[in-house]
Amino acid sequence: MKEGNILNQLKVVCSLCSLRELCLPIGFGPAELQQLDVLTGSKRHVKRGEYLYRTGMPFASIYAIRGGFFKTSILHEDGREHVTGFHMMGDIMGLDAISTDMHGCDAVALEYSEICEIPFERLSELSMTMPVLRHNLHKVMSREIAFDHEVMLMLGKMRAEERLAAFLLNLSQRFSARGYSAASFQLRMTREEIGSYLGLKLETVSRIFSKFQDEGLIAVQKKLIELKDENGLKRLLGSLA
Amino acid sequence: MKEGNILNQLKVVCSLCSLRELCLPIGFGPAELQQLDVLTGSKRHVKRGEYLYRTGMPFASIYAIRGGFFKTSILHEDGREHVTGFHMMGDIMGLDAISTDMHGCDAVALEYSEICEIPFERLSELSMTMPVLRHNLHKVMSREIAFDHEVMLMLGKMRAEERLAAFLLNLSQRFSARGYSAASFQLRMTREEIGSYLGLKLETVSRIFSKFQDEGLIAVQKKLIELKDENGLKRLLGSLA
DNA sequence: CGTTAACTTGACGGCCCTCAAGAGAGGTGG
DNA sequence: CCACCTCTCTTGAGGGCCGTCAAGTTAACG
Numbered sequence A, B: 001m002k003e004g005n006i007l008n009q010l011k012v013v014c015s016l017c018s019l020r021e022l023c024l025p026i027g028f029g030p031a032e033l034q035q036l037d038v039l040t041g042s043k044r045h046v047k048r049g050e051y052l053y054r055t056g057m058p059f060a061s062i063y064a065i066r067g068g069f070f071k072t073s074i075l076h077e078d079g080r081e082h083v084t085g086f087h088m089m090g091d092i093m094g095l096d097a098i099s100t101d102m103h104g105c106d107a108v109a110l111e112y113s114e115i116c117e118i119p120f121e122r123l124s125e126l127s128m129t130m131p132v133l134r135h136n137l138h139k140v141m142s143r144e145i146a147f148d149h150e151v152m153l154m155l156g157k158m159r160a161e162e163r164l165a166a167f168l169l170n171l172s173q174r175f176s177a178r179g180y181s182a183a184s185f186q187l188r189m190t191r192e193e194i195g196s197y198l199g200l201k202l203e204t205v206s207r208i209f210s211k212f213q214d215e216g217l218i219a220v221q222k223k224l225i226e227l228k229d230e231n232g233l234k235r236l237l238g239s240l241a
Numbered sequence C: 001c002g003t004t005a006a007c008t009t010g011a012c013g014g015c016c017c018t019c020a021a022g023a024g025a026g027g028t029g030g
Numbered sequence D: 001c002c003a004c005c006t007c008t009c010t011t012g013a014g015g016g017c018c019g020t021c022a023a024g025t026t027a028a029c030g
Helices: A016-026 A030-039 A120-129 A131-157 A160-177 A191-198 A202-214 A230-238 B016-026 B030-039 B120-129 B131-157 B160-177 B191-198 B202-214 B230-238
Strands: A043-046 A051-053 A061-067 A069-075 A081-088 A106-109 A113-119 A184-186 A218-221 A224-227 B043-046 B051-053 B061-067 B069-075 B081-088 B106-109 B113-119 B184-186 B218-221 B224-227
Touching (some): A081 A160, A081 A191, A081 B131, A113 A120, A120 B120, A120 B131, A131 B081, A131 B120, A131 B131, A131 B191, A160 A191, A160 A202, A160 A224, A191 A202, A191 B131, B061 B120, B069 B191, B081 B191, B131 B160, B160 B184, B160 B191, B160 B202, B160 B224, B191 B202, B202 B218
Antiparallel strands (some): A051 A106, A061 A113, B043 B113, B061 B113, B069 B081, B069 B106, B184 B224, B218 B224
């Protein structure tokens, strides 16, 4: 992996939700903008712990996050879950459901969140006449594929410390891209959920957080994370390659 | 994970490449079909070991496999590679490059292969006027996302034996869906490539193949695999859940 | 027939999981 | 307001799975 390949992975704030603003400078007329407004009309609030959708539910819309924090996960019969992703403002969820017309995972809000429901059929139709919209849709889907490949790399090749470092740096960049601090942020998820996402156990996550703190790389206070030595974390990742 | 969720994952033979046939029963006229032929006109042969594309190359086309076998992988500076996928007839490659306009992985033919190069910009334009094409494109991309999530689950949660069992069953189903034998097939990749894909070392892959053979689950003769007890393999997977 | 790549098998060790106990934080009801 | 409960997190001890290292075998190819 090229240095910073994973690091530079971030789901840019280019959500279809905010496409109105995105399209303005491109020279859209009022008519097109009005069409977009039809799409972005349906907003919903989701309380902490509530499901936005569940596995097996029929697929009709994709969801753009206006604010808040979600996890998506697959649930097993025995109750174990695997977290497939964490999602924040500007991210699009539900793209994996198009192929089967049924949601293939659960989406749970980890804090109070606002989402924007986008009927996919209408979006698809609208993308006929709006090349920019079409291009953006393809980019969003493609970015998810490319990002998932990075995650696969992480799960398949990295050791626990490298995974945690990559995870923290990715979070940092995504917060930073959204105007929040890159060096200090609140984790919205538990150690167990982090572990599930990274293919580790919660004890391992906790231990490595402590280790990073001892080494002066980060400061941890429960869910408050402060990156003290970003380059140090990046060096950890570099050792993979 | 629901029983057979991973098992049922298979990239259906619905490649855009064979869309001509696919669209016929839907009632396309000669004009539309001619448009499609423009897309599928550019065919290429790739010899064993040749690269179809490499990381960093500018993105212009996606590729539908007409025949043969590919692996896609990310290469590290130190020479180590992580295999992100194996691809056979009917699969589409290169979808991860749309977001960056640059290929993010290497695609290597593991045997003599024939592919069909599809200029993405033209495909995208064409999808404006052809809803079926548009829908198929979205489905193909969505299926890749959903499948990658299954792989992430495998890498994050399964033990070595479970990964191998899932791998063999997935291969079996994909061969079967293409008209080949589900119970007996030739591996196109080395143990090392399998290991890289599954997050294991080649010795582990070899050991587990031997173990499966001792247990009567499969018969192995180098690259020739015969599934002797498909249900036994599925039971291995079931124990995950 | 010689060379090399790919595979198999064994011994050993390390990383992470498992099991366990305890501490801290947050919420609820008295 | 405080006691109490529960969820989450931390830390330790021990064990198991798989990686590492090594040697030998087989297959493929010129």
